[in-house]
Amino acid sequence: MHEAPKTLSSYREELDKALDDSFLRKTLDTFAVAYKANREAVFQQVNERDLIAKIAAAKDNAAQHMDELYEQFKREAEKRGVVVHRAATAAEANEIIARIAKENDVKKVVKSKSMTAEETQLNLRLEQDGLIVDETDLGEWIIQLRHEGPSHMVMPAIHLSRYQVADDFSKATGVKQDSDIQRLVKVARVQLRRKFIAADMGISGANFAVAETGAIATVTNEGNARMVTTLPRVHVALVGLDKLIPTLDEALNALLVLPRNATAQMLTSYVSWMDGAGPCASSPTGKKIMHVVFLDNGRSALAKDPLFSQVLRCVRCGACANVCPVFRLVGGHKMGYIYIGAIGLILTYFFHGRERAKVLAQNCVGCEACKNICAGGIDLPRLIREIRSRLNEEEGTPAEAALLSAVMKNRKMFHSLLKFAKFAQLPSTGGSQFQRHLPAIFLGKHGYKALPAIAAKSFRDRWKSIKPNLPNPRYRVALFAGCAQDFVYPEQLEACVKLLAAHNVDVEFPLEQSCCGLPLEMMGQRKTSIEVARQNIRAFDAGKYDAIITLCASCGSHLKHSYPHILEGTSGEAQRVNAFAGKIMDFSSFVHDVLGLTADDFVNKGEKVTYHASCHLCRGLGVKDAPRDLIRAAGEYLPSEEEEVCCGFGGTYSMKFPEISAQLLEKKLANVEATGATRLVVDCPGCIMQLRGGAEKKGSPLKVTHISELLAENMKR
Amino acid sequence: MSNVNPELVELFRTKAAVVGAKVVEAASMAEAARYVADVCASKDPCELLADEPDAEQGPLGPNKVPTRVKRIVAAPDLDAAAFGALAGDCEAKGFACIREGLRKHLAGIDVGVAQAVLGVADSGTCMVNSDDEETRLATMISEISVLILHKSAIRKDLPSIAADLRAQQSTGKPSYTAFITGPSRTADIERVSAIGVHGPLELHIILLED
Numbered sequence: 001m002h003e004a005p006k007t008l009s010s011y012r013e014e015l016d017k018a019l020d021d022s023f024l025r026k027t028l029d030t031f032a033v034a035y036k037a038n039r040e041a042v043f044q045q046v047n048e049r050d051l052i053a054k055i056a057a058a059k060d061n062a063a064q065h066m067d068e069l070y071e072q073f074k075r076e077a078e079k080r081g082v083v084v085h086r087a088a089t090a091a092e093a094n095e096i097i098a099r100i101a102k103e104n105d106v107k108k109v110v111k112s113k114s115m116t117a118e119e120t121q122l123n124l125r126l127e128q129d130g131l132i133v134d135e136t137d138l139g140e141w142i143i144q145l146r147h148e149g150p151s152h153m154v155m156p157a158i159h160l161s162r163y164q165v166a167d168d169f170s171k172a173t174g175v176k177q178d179s180d181i182q183r184l185v186k187v188a189r190v191q192l193r194r195k196f197i198a199a200d201m202g203i204s205g206a207n208f209a210v211a212e213t214g215a216i217a218t219v220t221n222e223g224n225a226r227m228v229t230t231l232p233r234v235h236v237a238l239v240g241l242d243k244l245i246p247t248l249d250e251a252l253n254a255l256l257v258l259p260r261n262a263t264a265q266m267l268t269s270y271v272s273w274m275d276g277a278g279p280c281a282s283s284p285t286g287k288k289i290m291h292v293v294f295l296d297n298g299r300s301a302l303a304k305d306p307l308f309s310q311v312l313r314c315v316r317c318g319a320c321a322n323v324c325p326v327f328r329l330v331g332g333h334k335m336g337y338i339y340i341g342a343i344g345l346i347l348t349y350f351f352h353g354r355e356r357a358k359v360l361a362q363n364c365v366g367c368e369a370c371k372n373i374c375a376g377g378i379d380l381p382r383l384i385r386e387i388r389s390r391l392n393e394e395e396g397t398p399a400e401a402a403l404l405s406a407v408m409k410n411r412k413m414f415h416s417l418l419k420f421a422k423f424a425q426l427p428s429t430g431g432s433q434f435q436r437h438l439p440a441i442f443l444g445k446h447g448y449k450a451l452p453a454i455a456a457k458s459f460r461d462r463w464k465s466i467k468p469n470l471p472n473p474r475y476r477v478a479l480f481a482g483c484a485q486d487f488v489y490p491e492q493l494e495a496c497v498k499l500l501a502a503h504n505v506d507v508e509f510p511l512e513q514s515c516c517g518l519p520l521e522m523m524g525q526r527k528t529s530i531e532v533a534r535q536n537i538r539a540f541d542a543g544k545y546d547a548i549i550t551l552c553a554s555c556g557s558h559l560k561h562s563y564p565h566i567l568e569g570t571s572g573e574a575q576r577v578n579a580f581a582g583k584i585m586d587f588s589s590f591v592h593d594v595l596g597l598t599a600d601d602f603v604n605k606g607e608k609v610t611y612h613a614s615c616h617l618c619r620g621l622g623v624k625d626a627p628r629d630l631i632r633a634a635g636e637y638l639p640s641e642e643e644e645v646c647c648g649f650g651g652t653y654s655m656k657f658p659e660i661s662a663q664l665l666e667k668k669l670a671n672v673e674a675t676g677a678t679r680l681v682v683d684c685p686g687c688i689m690q691l692r693g694g695a696e697k698k699g700s701p702l703k704v705t706h707i708s709e710l711l712a713e714n715m716k717r
Numbered sequence: 718m719s720n721v722n723p724e725l726v727e728l729f730r731t732k733a734a735v736v737g738a739k740v741v742e743a744a745s746m747a748e749a750a751r752y753v754a755d756v757c758a759s760k761d762p763c764e765l766l767a768d769e770p771d772a773e774q775g776p777l778g779p780n781k782v783p784t785r786v787k788r789i790v791a792a793p794d795l796d797a798a799a800f801g802a803l804a805g806d807c808e809a810k811g812f813a814c815i816r817e818g819l820r821k822h823l824a825g826i827d828v829g830v831a832q833a834v835l836g837v838a839d840s841g842t843c844m845v846n847s848d849d850e851e852t853r854l855a856t857m858i859s860e861i862s863v864l865i866l867h868k869s870a871i872r873k874d875l876p877s878i879a880a881d882l883r884a885q886q887s888t889g890k891p892s893y894t895a896f897i898t899g900p901s902r903t904a905d906i907e908r909v910s911a912i913g914v915h916g917p918l919e920l921h922i923i924l925l926e927d
């Protein structure tokens with residue numbers, strides 16, 4: 001069993017090791033690419049968004065009625081001869097099950113896969129009583145033989161090669177086993193059949209517990225859950241209280257998404273519905289001895305939390321790991337404790353405590369890939385940020401976050417520090433990617449990319465001289481600059497102003513605006529982040545403009561989607577917040593959707609251009625077509641493989657986990673280079689910093705620019 | 718008017734094939750019985766995955782365990798007439814045909830037959846009432862599982878069978894209902910798909926005219 005990381009430095013050492021595991025890297029790469037395509041194909045037949053919304057609503061409703069559903073389930077199940085228990089803690093659940101085993105004189109136990117039993121570490125408890133416990137899911141059996149925990153919720157042994165499995169099976173059977181996968185599977189067929197036959201008790205989990213009929217359902221491909229629940233005379237199901245739902249309809253609806261999301265299947269080979277203790281020839285009474293043990297372990301408290309109750313929507317499909325670029329690099333053992341992936345970072349905090357969660361919770365690059373595919377529509381990236389903020393509240397703020405907070409509270413100080421590059425003298429902060437001269441200790445970690453210099457003259461200082469003066473403008477917009485473009489890449493904003501002015505759009509630049517606050521959020525600095533947000537809203541008189549345009553996708557998605565959340569109930573001016581958020585629009589959408597620019601507006605010189613879809617644009621703001629259409633209008637668009645996968649920047653993430661960031665960057669650049677394009681355009685200065693720095697470092701001639709620059713350079717005059 | 722929807726039958730056939738089930742048609746129960754006996758005759762001998770003291774043992778199978786000499790077909794949930802027809806066909810070929818006592822043969826049987834209550838076209842799924850332990854075992858410990866599905870019992874999708882599933886669970890007696898979609902499979906080693914890790918190596922579905 002692996003432990004959760006205790007310190008950032010020990011965690012980074014472990015991550016380094018995982019990055020060196022070339023088998024793991026290759027397997028997860030292949031899987032990630034195949035999964036994406038297969039998932040898309042199986043969702044074509046159904047309305048994905050609609051189904052996910054239904055699951056979310058049904059699970060929310062169930063969580064609010066958890067106690068009633070439990071009572072109803074218990075009544076129905078007891079009518080059918082089942083004994084129903086409720087355990088407040090993991091230890092209590094384990095005790096109940098150990099007692100059932102003892103009362104029934106059980107010696108041998110077979111188990112089908114249950115993440116809940118992993119959560120309670122049930123096997124360890126049963127083994128204390130001298131019971132022989134065998135896992136029967138193939139993947140679970142393999143990791144049991146190796147004394148490891150699962151590295152994925154659905155594919156527990158995905159980190160292992162056939163050769164490792166052959167070794168383990170050779171040891172387990174005392175016979176040398178061939179590494180052919182089909183053969184290995186049959187070794188399990190023979191070995192496990194014997195275990196099924198010999199067992200006195202079967203332990204299963206459940207994917208659903210249906211209150212109306214007292215039925216539980218298991219969803220499997222192998223069919224081991226059917227064996228486990230049929231052959232032995234005793235059956236115990238260990239079920240999280242979050243699995244309770246009112247009726248079969250909710251379960252059938254969820255079944256349209258769960259297998260599609262988990263393994264890109266329409267449906268798994270088997271779904272078994274069990275209500276009541278039916279006939280069982282191996283039982284002395286001729287009837288199955290059946291118990292259902294519900295586990296609370298913090299779930300009923302979670303149900304009452306206005307924000308985190310959505311965690312209970314999780315159906316354990318594992319998709320949030322499947323699409324996570326960090327999981328893809330380091331695997332599940334490094335991307336969770338017992339529960340894996342984005343949901344793992346969150347559940348560890350609630351089920352296994354703050355100590356185990358505090359380092360893990362930092363390892364999210366914030367790319368939002370998981371949010372888009374979650375079967376329960378859980379806002380995973382946001383919840384991870386919220387956990388960081390709670391951890392800071394509980395544990396005190398780390399020095400660098402406190403310093404960043406202190407500086408950002410005062411816009412003038414923050415900006416003058418940036419201007420004079422005095423930030424360079426500060427220790428590690430969220431702003432340090434702007435440093436011209438890095439403190440020596442950071443050089444090693446940032447060796448993989450060249451860092452940009454602070455611009456000689458910031459955009460705000462250039463503004464007076466470039467402000468357009470249009471007598472009868474078509475539109476009136478305001479620019480939200482964000483720190484990176486204001487102080488490092490003012491030319492990107494200038495290109496935007498030039499293009500807009502040429503199309504008779506008046507632009508204003510309110511000087512009181514500051515950092516959007518996202519770096520503060522990423523570091524869990526909620527209080528300062530709220531102050532900064534308020535300051536920005538005050539700086540813009542939203543009513544005056546047709547749109548507030550930003551060229552930074554990260555700022556854009558934060559301003560548009562997070563401001564209403566973080567300011568909820570704190571400012572008493574919801575209307576103003578919503579008016580502000582409602583006006584936020586990214587540059588490409590404004591130029592494409594509002595101005596309606598097309599190929600006719602550009603001189604297309606046939607420049608070969610490829611694209612990186614910034615996480616916060618394609619997922620955060622849901623903008624996909626506008627930038628690609630614009631590239632086609634101004635050049636020759638050469639799509640790149642995995643265009644929507646994160647470049648690894650992630651703001652402060654690239655400082656905390658530089659090794660992972662570097663790997664993501666390398667992959668991205670390899671895909672970009674494979675297109676043969678000479679220019680890469682992006683909608684976000686953070687990505688540009690990462691990608692341009694990476695290209696420079698490699699000595700690549702690739703030109704990395706903002707899409708605004710491509711368009712301004714090629715516009716017809 | 719027949720209540721068979723040809724489009725759904727076609728969709729079911731396609732989707733079941735995608736997940737590796739073999740779909741065939743039969744005009745009558747008698748024809749279905751003949752198909753089962755033929756399948757049993759043409760398959761490799763069943764491997765004995767565990768000890769079965771009374772079983773006559775043949776040479777070792779591919780997994781280096783002994784094989785069964787007298788083939789076994791189990792069909793616990795057929796009505797007396799249909800079982801009679803199947804038993805006759807089996808006997809003619811020298812196979813045992815049983816409808817109970819499957820626990821004596823947990824080491825594995827050749828063919829298990831069961832009736833599907835209904836089918837789901839979208840995913841190629843059969844719903845089987847397996848409250849009876851013998852029926853359940855027939856679909857689990859057989860090397861080839863054969864399900865008999867009436868064409869008229871094919872529905873569109875999972876949500877449309879809620880009422881049927883509810884009826885299964887509302888008889889006042891304990892129930893055990895299985896959705897079966899293709900044979901037992903796993904991809905737990907290197908994500909490589911493999912069939913038959915625990916249950917049937919093959920799934921055949923006989924679509925029966927009404």
Ligand code: SF4
Pocket residue numbers: 261313314315316317318319320321341342343373374375376377378380
């Ligand atoms: S959080 Fe969502 S995506 Fe992740 S396992 Fe749970 S349901 Fe699946």
